[in-house]
Amino acid sequence: MSDDIWQPKLDLYLDSQLSAEEMHGMDAHLRECSSCASDALHRLQIKRATRLAGQRYAPSDEFRRRIERQVAAKSRPQRRWLWVPVLATAVVLLAAIVTVGRWYERSRADQLLAELADIHVADLASATPVDVVSSDRHTVKPWFQGKLPFTFDLPELQGTGYRLVGGRVAYLQHEPGAQLLYDVGAHHISVFIFRDRPEIERSFPAGESTGRVLSFHVESWATGGLRYFAFSDASPESIEGLCRLLKQAGA
């Protein structure tokens, strides 16, 4: 019966178009209803595939320069007595562009985190969440050799309460990186490591950041030219503890 209420709202939920109260109601329903949870995951995967496939066409540099010249020329005053309104228009346009630029970077950061959250959720639902299964960091780290254009260090976890489950290669905007899966208690933590490219750096200007995506707690930091993301539904303290160990290992 509750399926009849919630199932037609799945697209609205995945498009973030429900009220906060309904979003919580749907969260609770999906935890209990495996049929709707599977349907939601399936739709989410198609939505994600559409987003990636839709980012298809890029303008040429020559065309970009042509439009920049066009905008600059149009912004220039044509008649002396018109300079005040034209200048005002240019200022407002500039302000709009700056605002949109900031929104764009924030939106880009949200998009990156949402993409990683999707991978985290999809992997946990998978029968084979990792490709190299080992709790030994000396087995997991060498497995990535030749698969990634960088290397990284993993911490010793003896006596810390954390357990390395394994790893796999993940892709963020078509760039390969490492995804490591850890256990703490009954919770899973996904740690993603990618090269810290300029577009990622611009999206996370503060260096370190924490936040929430789809109810997951997220930690992100950069060190040694690498960008780390940790995702989990574990407590923020548990995630911070693992992040501390990873930072010490990567320092």
Next chain:
Amino acid sequence: MPLFDSLYNFAHWLSQDRDEAEDLVQETYAKALKGFGSFQPGTNFRAWIFRILRNTFLTSRTGLAATRTVPLESDGDEQQEVAVSRETPESILLVQAGRQQVQAALEQVPVIFREVLLLCDVEEMSYQEIADTLALPIGTVMSRLHRARRSLRTALEGKAREAKHV
């Protein structure tokens, strides 16, 4: 020009032609600069400039042809239909479809539905923003989105079936 890449991508998806996409974007910026007085500060700049581009497309030869060939009579009727998409072997295959297959399937979606899918899933606009951009009621946006997803799913399932038989 932060929206430049997004506008170009959207224009190219609408027109399916590089030269036409460049003309659309160029005309959009020209109209935006000329008519900036009509933009009301505090309203959505992104929806405003995307609306200019979309209206420019609709008056182009490709746009006129595209909108003439799509039946719109059932706009608004789709909310009655429940969008069921339980997992089937084909639906699992389509999730595993590569990027190129999804792009090929998107090309098959009629432009009037493709635009709403792109604004929602690629530009991540809210339904209200899409309604503002396309000058449509929100109910129609939801209806078209539903039909767009159904159309994409059908195209992807067809491709999955083809792949299975090869």
